[in-house]
Amino acid sequence: MSSKATAQPLSLKIASGAFLAFWCLLAAFPIVWIAIMSFKSPRDAFAASAWDVIVGPATRAAGNGLSVLDIVLGLAFLFFALRWAFSGLPKLVEQYSPPGFIVLGWLVGAAAYALVFLLVFFGVLPLVFGALNSIAGPLGTPVLGLTTEHYVAVWGENQFYRNFLNSMLVTAGVVTISLTVGTLAGYGLARSGSNLAFWLLILALIFRALPHSVLVAGYLPWFINSAEILRPIFGNLSPTLYGQPWAVIAVLVSINQPFTIWMLRSFFQNIPAELDEAARVDGCSHFQAFRRVIMPVMWPGVITTGLFSFLLGYNDFLVTSLLLDAQNQTMVPAIAGYFNRETTTTDQVEAVAAAVSITAPLFLLVMVFQRQIVSGLTAGAVKG
Amino acid sequence: MKFKTFAAFVGPSVFMMLLFIAAPLISVFLQSFQITQPVMQQIEVETCTPGFLTQTCTTELKTVPIIDDVTGKTQTTTEWVGLQSYRNVLQMDKVWEAIGAGSWGDILQIDFWKALRFTLSFTLLTLPLVIGVGLMIALAVNNASKSVRGPVIFVSLLPFIITPVIGSLSIYWLFVGDGILTVMLERWTGQDIAMFAQSWTIELLMYFYRVWHVAPFAFVIFYAGLQTVNMDTLESAIIDGASRFERLRYVIVPHLMPLIIFIALIHLMDCYRVFEEIVGFRSQAHVISLQWLTYDFLVPDDAGNRAVSRASASAMLTMIGIVLLLILPLRRTWRDHKGGAH
Numbered sequence: 001m002s003s004k005a006t007a008q009p010l011s012l013k014i015a016s017g018a019f020l021a022f023w024c025l026l027a028a029f030p031i032v033w034i035a036i037m038s039f040k041s042p043r044d045a046f047a048a049s050a051w052d053v054i055v056g057p058a059t060r061a062a063g064n065g066l067s068v069l070d071i072v073l074g075l076a077f078l079f080f081a082l083r084w085a086f087s088g089l090p091k092l093v094e095q096y097s098p099p100g101f102i103v104l105g106w107l108v109g110a111a112a113y114a115l116v117f118l119l120v121f122f123g124v125l126p127l128v129f130g131a132l133n134s135i136a137g138p139l140g141t142p143v144l145g146l147t148t149e150h151y152v153a154v155w156g157e158n159q160f161y162r163n164f165l166n167s168m169l170v171t172a173g174v175v176t177i178s179l180t181v182g183t184l185a186g187y188g189l190a191r192s193g194s195n196l197a198f199w200l201l202i203l204a205l206i207f208r209a210l211p212h213s214v215l216v217a218g219y220l221p222w223f224i225n226s227a228e229i230l231r232p233i234f235g236n237l238s239p240t241l242y243g244q245p246w247a248v249i250a251v252l253v254s255i256n257q258p259f260t261i262w263m264l265r266s267f268f269q270n271i272p273a274e275l276d277e278a279a280r281v282d283g284c285s286h287f288q289a290f291r292r293v294i295m296p297v298m299w300p301g302v303i304t305t306g307l308f309s310f311l312l313g314y315n316d317f318l319v320t321s322l323l324l325d326a327q328n329q330t331m332v333p334a335i336a337g338y339f340n341r342e343t344t345t346t347d348q349v350e351a352v353a354a355a356v357s358i359t360a361p362l363f364l365l366v367m368v369f370q371r372q373i374v375s376g377l378t379a380g381a382v383k384g
Numbered sequence: 385m386k387f388k389t390f391a392a393f394v395g396p397s398v399f400m401m402l403l404f405i406a407a408p409l410i411s412v413f414l415q416s417f418q419i420t421q422p423v424m425q426q427i428e429v430e431t432c433t434p435g436f437l438t439q440t441c442t443t444e445l446k447t448v449p450i451i452d453d454v455t456g457k458t459q460t461t462t463e464w465v466g467l468q469s470y471r472n473v474l475q476m477d478k479v480w481e482a483i484g485a486g487s488w489g490d491i492l493q494i495d496f497w498k499a500l501r502f503t504l505s506f507t508l509l510t511l512p513l514v515i516g517v518g519l520m521i522a523l524a525v526n527n528a529s530k531s532v533r534g535p536v537i538f539v540s541l542l543p544f545i546i547t548p549v550i551g552s553l554s555i556y557w558l559f560v561g562d563g564i565l566t567v568m569l570e571r572w573t574g575q576d577i578a579m580f581a582q583s584w585t586i587e588l589l590m591y592f593y594r595v596w597h598v599a600p601f602a603f604v605i606f607y608a609g610l611q612t613v614n615m616d617t618l619e620s621a622i623i624d625g626a627s628r629f630e631r632l633r634y635v636i637v638p639h640l641m642p643l644i645i646f647i648a649l650i651h652l653m654d655c656y657r658v659f660e661e662i663v664g665f666r667s668q669a670h671v672i673s674l675q676w677l678t679y680d681f682l683v684p685d686d687a688g689n690r691a692v693s694r695a696s697a698s699a700m701l702t703m704i705g706i707v708l709l710l711i712l713p714l715r716r717t718w719r720d721h722k723g724g725a726h
Contacts, residue, residue: 008527012628016524020532023521024539026596030554031542033564037557048567181396188393196387200394202714207405209706211657213678214699218408220682221415221692254404257397286389315547317660318675322682332549336663352557355550366541370534373541377601378608 031359038353039146042345045352056145064149065142070129077125081117089113122148150346150353160334160354166245167314167330173249174313175306178256183302185257186264187290191273201265204258212255212318219251223323243325251319256312260305263376267301268294304376307369314362331358409703416469416696420462422449469697473677496698499677500705506590506673507655507709513595514651515644518602523632525603526610537604544600552593552664556580559589583670590661590671598654602647609643610636649713656706674702 036054037045043058052058059065066074089109097105133141154160189197222229223241230239241247271294279289314332321333329337335358338351366373424447432441475494482490491497525536543551558565559579570577579585613636621631637644659675662668668676681695 013527016527019520020524020528020536023524024536027543027600028539030551030558030596031546034554034557046561046563048562048564050564053564181400185394185397188390192390194387194390197390197394200398202718204401206710206714207401209653209656209710210405210409211659211675211678211699211702211706213657213659213675213682213695214412214703215405215408217415217678217682217692217695217699218410218412219404220690221420222411250400251404254400257401257405261397286393290393311545315549317547317549317663318679322679332547335553336549351553355553358547358550362545362547363542366538366545370538370541373545374537374604374608377604 034352035356035359038150038349038356039148040349041145041147041149042349044145045349046345055143059145059147060142061145062147064145064147066144066146067129067133067136067142069132069136071144073129073132074125077121081121085113150350151357154350154354154357158350158354160331160357163329163331163334164357166324166328167332169245170249170252170320170330171310171313173246174252174256175309177249178253178260178309179302179306181253182257182260182264182305183298184290185261187268187294189261189265190268191276201262204261208258208262215251215255216319216322220322223247242323243328245324245328248320248323249313251323252313252316255319256309259312260309263305263308264301267298267305270301271297300372300375303369304372307365307372308376310365311362412696412699415693416700417464417466418462419465419469419693420460422460424448425450465693469693470701472694473697473701495672495677496674496701499672499674502587502671503656503658503674503705506587506594506658507652510591510594510598510655511648511651513591514598514602515647517595517599518647519606519640521599521603522606522610525607537607540600540603542600543596544598546597548597548660549664551597552590552661555589555593555596556665580665580667580670583667586665586667586671590658590665590667593661593664594655594658598651601650605643605647606640609640613639645713649710652709652713653706656709674698674705678702 033053039059040053040056041059041062041064044052044056047053047058056065093105093109094102097109189201220242226241227239275297276284276286276289276293279293280286284292316330317332317336320330321336324330324333326337331354335351335354338347338354426445426447428443429446430441430443432439434440473496475496478494479491479497482488492501521540525533528536546554557563560566566577566579579589617635618631621635626634657675658673659679662671662673662676665671668680672680678695678698681691681698684690
């Protein structure tokens with residue numbers, strides 16, 4: 001609509017543009033800033049002047065710096081690597097993954113890409129740049145302090161990869177199980193107009209409102225004593241549920257269930273009911289119609305819901321910190337343990353590096369799945 | 385769909401919700417009236433120290449927990465104590481004392497009331513802010529040219545998707561000690577500022593964090609809603625001489641009203657369980673929330689004991705609060721359903 005009546009005065013346009021720019025700065029600043037801090041020596045990271053944090057004089061003085069040449073070449077490499085990830089990689093995956101296993105192909109492809117990227121970026125490039133810098137003269141002298149020592153300390157010495165693996169285990173479990181259980185329920189609820197379905201949805205809404213600590217207060221005594229409680233049934237094999245990742249997965253799936261079924265239900269309502277009616281006329285049972293007709297067209301909704309399940313499992317602090325013990329702690333509670341012993345500034349910067357490590361996968365997630373996240377957010381609201 | 389098929393589809397999900405949400409609720413309800421303690425016994429202990437000529441021996445009575453021979457654990461008993469745990473959490477005697485003395489501020493020294501005050505003011509103060517900021521961003525993005533919309537949505541999603549504990553930590557690190565923003569504020573105001581030394585500054589940062597974290601969610605939903613505004617209505621409003629603000633007030637906002645209610649409902653639920661901010665800002669000494677109170681009872685103390693019955697009592701009280709908050713919106717849904725809106 002570009003008629004004269006709706007044309008906006010210049011002042012309004014400028015004000016709205018300025019507000020938008022301000023919001024973007026506000027939204028990105030804390031995240032970008034901790035990312036910068038994590039690459040500096042402790043003195044620079046907590047320096048009072050913002051310029052010192054960015055340039056990092058103390059880090060540079062300690063011998064960890066990038067020259068102009070490093071920065072230019074590094075950025076160029078990053079740019080091409082990213083571009084290839086969105087152009088070359090998909091073709092490669094589609095070419096080499098066997099038909100029907102495209103998801104698996106993507107998982108393998110993404111993991112291989114990440115591995116090669118890390119090896120080249122942190123292993124090969126520094127060596128090449130070191131040799132180049134020594135012959136480049138003034139362009140080769142370091143200007144920007146930057147060090148990866150905190151990441152090395154966090155992932156190497158402090159064995160953060162264990163927490164990472166636990167996080168991955170819990171999240172993968174939560175996503176698969178809650179999607180399996182949730183799609184069935186969402187389909188059932190979307191296709192049944194009965195009063196019972198309505199009440200189930202309202203019940204789920206009430207369950208969604210419950211604070212998680214209320215539920216954990218219910219689990220804790222049972223989980224700690226479960227070996228004794230279950231002994232009459234399972235004998236000596238009865239497990240102590242406390243500290244078991246799969247018990248936490250079950251808990252998180254159930255907590256997530258209300259949200260999942262609401263969202264999947266609104267996606268299923270968008271799939272025309274004529275589709276499964278036609279299948280039923282052709283002689284399918286409800287389950288067959290679901291498996292053969294609905295499943296092939298429901299993937300967008302399932303991927304979106306899966307993303308939100310992923311976020312719940314990945315971001316959870318309360319349940320995992322209370323129900324898992326130190327051996328199989330996930331990443332987010334582990335970082336809380338970090339700052340409890342945060343006594344020196346080095347510890348603090350290591351905590352920052354750990355925080356950035358946790359955020360990085362989420363950043364990638366938004367980059368790849370922005371459209372799905374937006375559609376997921378709006379699906380529940382606009383149609384439900 | 386026949387009932388049997390419906391049950392088969394919904395069964396697993398309902399089973400999980402009953403087992404892991406409904407059953408724990410009943411368990412919490414019962415626990416809140418019980419108290420589980422180790423069984424203690426008094427034993428005489430004779431301790432002797434070597435002395436000249438004879439040993440010096442003293443006997444004393446000690447209270448120790450009984451250890452079960454078979455399992456090697458301490459024996460525990462569970463008693464029904466009625467409302468004892470609730471009394472421990474609410475501390476009504478102190479409340480009446482404070483009211484009697486006329487010093488209302490003293491009530492907010494008690495953990496539960498302190499947490500309740502913060503949780504409610506947090507929920508109710510951030511609600512209009514989130515809706516307002518979300519709407520403003522949505523309008524601004526709707527105004528902007530198509531090419532910048534994608535990147536703006538990408539940047540806006542970052543605060544929403546970030547792990548809450550990490551998000552609050554990232555703001556904490558900007559202000560802690562001589563963090564760059566504290567230094568900037570000090571230069572502006574010309575006085576020494578410690579953001580984490582008193583409760584009101586921490587609370588301000590928490591409000592800011594929550595709006596920063598949730599506004600993108602409101603923005604995305606409003607933005608989607610703005611795409612469906614009826615252009616004919618808008619044009620007739622222009623012809624009728626409505627100003628820009630009047631168009632917003634009388635055409636756009638009423639169109640977005642269902643979305644505003646939806647966001648308010650979700651926001652009430654999520655804000656009422658404010659918790660991660662307390663962990664991220666490390667504010668336990670100054671500001672606590674209801675959910676944090678329960679969490680704190682559940683974390684083992686130095687002796688390894690968890691105050692499960694007090695946690696259950698505070699959990700039940702928290703739940704009563706959420707029911708009271710949600711009763712109005714839920715009644716509305718029920719009326720809509722009755723009215724045949726489905």
